[in-house]
Amino acid sequence: MNWSEIRALFPAAEQYTYLNTAAAPPLSILAAREGQRYYDEMAEHGDVAWDGWLCQVEEIRERLASFINADARSVAFTYSTSHGMNLIAGILDHCGDVLCPADEFPSCTLPWLQQRYRVHFVRSRDRGVVDVDDIQRSITNETRVLGTSYVQFATGFRHDLVALGRLCRERNLVFVVDATQGMGVFPIDVVNSGIDFLVFSGYKWAQAGYGVGGLYVAPRFLNPTAFPVAGWWSARDPEAVVNDRLDLKETAAALEVGCPHFAGIFALGAALTLFEEIGKSRIEERIHELTDYLHQRLQADRFNIAxxxxxxxxxxxxxxxxxxxxxxxxxxxxxxxxxxARGKGLRVSVHIFNNFDDIDRLIAELRELPSTASANTA
Ligand SMILES: Cc1ncc(COP(=O)(O)O)c(C=O)c1O
Structure with missing residues (x-):
């Protein structure tokens, strides 16, 4: 598939110059159809397809796991990053203080604060760079968790997860990562990066729409009896409908307390298929190539990049x-x-459906702005 063929899978890319994946991208028709298929089946056949849907959920769990180099036993579906982060804070049960970059999205900090953890913040440097040495210096005897986004939402800074994972191992910290702003386009290897918990929302770079997300739980934390939540679907055999004792699944799926959000999970499955077909490294290179061009055009017109x-x-x-x-x-x-509009100005984000013409159109409009609007003083 070439980039024009890929773009054609995203009808919104024809209607708009869509440079807003960091907020929410359009879906591909493949992902949209998979979600739609569930609703069509439900409309035409009711619950008759239930067993088939469950098999598909497990197949998508396997593929999501392999996408991040995990075992399927470690992967749960959630409905959002905030949901996943609250579960993690519950699992860690007030183990100690949390350290976060100061530019973090609230989904990564409020769950800890709500559960009465002490959260400490590490200031970023120029252009939003969070220096590993600054993180290291901020670790105290009370710090037990390092929680960070892979990509910061309002600066675009992307952390070196391998370096942070190494630091966490050296200092005996639990390493928690929110991959929402990078999932699908930049490499994620939970084993290689020593990640203990990873969360992401499906509606951004994963191109799966609202209402679905993923949670990875490292094997050392897979102890469902210590999980903070349970429901009928957490049970090893839900259909046994036992209500007077706990006999839980021994996997991260025990955190899925009720019935699955089939439509969202199927859309995520289709989005993963598309990423796999295109190829991870090709996608990463494309994002870089488009961003190189964006930067070059902005700098030629003396706009400041933050x-x-x-x-x-x-x-x-x-x-x-x-x-x-x-x-x-x-x-x-x-x-x-x-x-x-985020951080110090305009947030422009490029995904696989974008092309160089999109960037040209943006720049042409930015050039028309009154000079008071821009900070193009470079
Ligand atoms: C880094 C990051 N994580 C998570 C989210 C979304 O959080 P949630 O899935 O809880 O809505 C955003 C939204 O902008 C984000 O930028």
Whole structure:
């Protein structure tokens, strides 16, 4: 499949200059059809297909696990990052203080605060870079958890998960990662990075729509009797409907307390299939290539980029410094150019359905802005 054929799978890419995956991308028709298929079957056959749907959930669990180099026993489906993070905070049961980058999205910090953990923040440096040495210096005798996004939502900084995993092993910290802003486009290997818990939401880079997410639980934490939640679906044999004692699944699936969100899981399955067909390294290279071009065009017009510039620290998110970004977002939307306002300005993000023309169209509109709007003083 070439990039034009891939783009054709995303009808929204024809209607819009869609540079807003960091908020939510459009779905491919393949993912949308898989979700739709579930609703059609439910409409036409009711619950008759239940057993088949369950088999598909397990097949998608296997594929999600292999996508992040995990065992399927370690993978649970959730409905959001916040949901997964709350479960993790519950599993860790007040084991000690949590350290987070200061630029973190609230889904990664509020669950800890709500469960009365002490959370400490590590300030980022220029362009949102979070230095491993700064993290190291912030670790105290009370720190037990390092919780971070893979990619920071408002700077686009991408952490070196292998380096952080090494640090966590050296300092005996639990390593918790929110991969929402990187899942599907940048490498994730939970074993190689020594990740203990990984969460992600399906509606961003994973291109699976709202209401589905994933949670990885490292084998050393797979102890369902210590999980903070349970429901009928957590039971080893749910159909036995035993209500007076716990006999739980011995896998992360015990955290799925009720019936599955079939439509969301099927859409995620289709999105993973597309990523696998294109190839992970090809996708990563494409994001870099588009971002190289975006940066080059922005710099040629003297716009300030507030995100990291080098490939090792960059992601699919670029922040362009703007004084009144929310207003500019509205103006661009009138021209069907979709971006968002975050951090120091305009957040522009590129995914596999984007092309170089999208970037040209954005730049052409940015050039029309009154000079007071932009911070193009470089
Ligand atoms: C890093 C990160 N994690 C998670 C989310 C979404 O959280 P949730 O799935 O809880 O809605 C966002 C949304 O912008 C995000 O940027």
């Amino acid at each position: 995100s990291p510039l080098n490939r090792g620290q960059r992601s699919g998110i670029t922040i362009v410094e703007m004084r009144n970004a929310p207003e500019i977002v509205k103006r661009l939307a009138e021209k069907k150019i979709i971006v968002s």
